[in-house]
Structures are given as C-alpha cells and as structure tokens.
Amino acid sequence: xxxxxxxxxxxxxxxxxxxxxxxxxxxxxxxxxxxxxxxxxxxxxxxxxxxxxxxxxxxxxxxxxxxxxxxxxxxxxxxxxxxxxxxxxxxxxxxxxxxxxxxxxxxxxxxxxxxxx
Numbered sequence: 001x002x003x004x005x006x007x008x009x010x011x012x013x014x015x016x017x018x019x020x021x022x023x024x025x026x027x028x029x030x031x032x033x034x035x036x037x038x039x040x041x042x043x044x045x046x047x048x049x050x051x052x053x054x055x056x057x058x059x060x061x062x063x064x065x066x067x068x069x070x071x072x073x074x075x076x077x078x079x080x081x082x083x084x085x086x087x088x089x090x091x092x093x094x095x096x097x098x099x100x101x102x103x104x105x106x107x108x109x110x111x112x113x114x115x116x117x
Contacts, residue, residue: 009052010040010052010057012107012111013104013107013108013110013111014054014102014104014107015040015107016106016107016110016111016114017102017103017104017106017107017108017110018040018054018057018058018059018102018107019033019038019059019110020103020106020107020110021059021097021100021102021103021106022058022059022097023059024038024059025038025059026038026059026060026061026064027041027058027059027060027093027094027097028041028058028060028061028064028068028090029061029063029064031061031063031064035061036061036062036063037061037062038059038060038061038062039059039060039061039062039065040057040058040059040060041057041058041059041060041064041065041068042056042057043055043056043057043058043073043094043098044056044072044073045069045070045071045072046070047070048070048072054098054102055098055099056098057098058094058097058098067079073091073094077090077091
C-alpha cells in the first residue's frame with residue numbers, strides 16, 4: 001500500500017513528539033537526524049492491519065524504513081540477520097521506546113522552533 005497521503009496522515013506536532021520520544025534517532029539502526037532523513041515506520045505495517053496509533057509508530061531512517069517495506073517485524077529481523085546485522089536487543093529497545101508516554105509539549109515546542117517562533 002502506498003502512502004497516498006504523504007505526511008498528511010499525522011499532525012506535525014505529533015510526528016515531532018514521536019521523534020522526540022525516540023531521541024530523534026532511528027529505532028532500528030540508531031542513525032540520528034544529523035546523519036539521515038528521519039521518517040515514521042509502522043511496527044505492524046498498514047498492509048498487515050497496523051494502525052496509526054502512537055504505540056505502532058517508531059522513528060526510522062529512510063534507509064531502514066525503505067528496506068523493511070511491508071514486512072512483519074519478525075520477517076524483517078530474519079532479513080537483517082541474514083545480512084549479518086546483530087539484532088540483539090532491537091525488539092527490547094523498540095518496546096522500551098513505544099512504552100514511553102508521548103510528550104505533546106515537546107512536539108509543539110519542536111514545531112514552534114522549526115517555524116521560528
């Protein structure tokens with residue numbers, strides 16, 4: 001399923017609050033905003049019934065998000081292991097990130113900073 005709505009499916013402040021929750025770094029490889037373009041990834045892909053709920057969203061760099069496509073997390077971890085990537089702790093790290101409360105104040109503050117306010 002392509003994202004016909006682009007980034008319009010989520011409000012900018014909520015997107016930035018998720019980025020802040022995740023430390024402005026890819027939940028998968030750890031790349032930060034200074035190293036790569038960050039996006040949001042659905043842990044359970046939309047094609048597999050995933051929702052836009054905050055606990056189903058993590059920060060991902062474009063490279064990880066693109067390579068994962070619509071694979072389930074289990075299938076993607078297998079692909080990564082086959083490529084020689086150490087995935088030890090990845091699932092735990094993601095559970096820890098998504099268990100954190102979303103701070104919408106941080107999202108609004110980041111949005112205001114981006115707009116120069």
